[in-house]
Amino acid sequence: MGGGNAQKSKTAREKNLEKNKAPKGSQLDSNKKAMNIQCKVCMQTFICTTSEAKCREHAEAKHPKADFYQCFPHLKK
Ligand SMILES: [Zn+2]
Numbered sequence: 001m002g003g004g005n006a007q008k009s010k011t012a013r014e015k016n017l018e019k020n021k022a023p024k025g026s027q028l029d030s031n032k033k034a035m036n037i038q039c040k041v042c043m044q045t046f047i048c049t050t051s052e053a054k055c056r057e058h059a060e061a062k063h064p065k066a067d068f069y070q071c072f073p074h075l076k077k
Contacts, residue, residue: 034047034048034049035047035048036048037050037055037072037074039055039058039059039062039063039071039072040070040071040072040073041059041062041063041066041070041071042062042063042071044058044062046058052072052075055068055071055072055075056068058071059071059072
């Protein structure tokens, strides 16, 4: 009877291992997908959580002569 319990907990542990493995892989995938902000002037990509202020920083630093919305037209309201 005791053996039966041990086997159950072993299975539970293996299931937990599988659970721990899965998010790591999917997180890598979502990190790749998250690079969906792109400067249209130099084609540099930014993670989707990049704030508008950071985009402005990039535009001002890299393309002082270009219009901010030329770099990031998606931020135009
Ligand atoms: Zn740029």
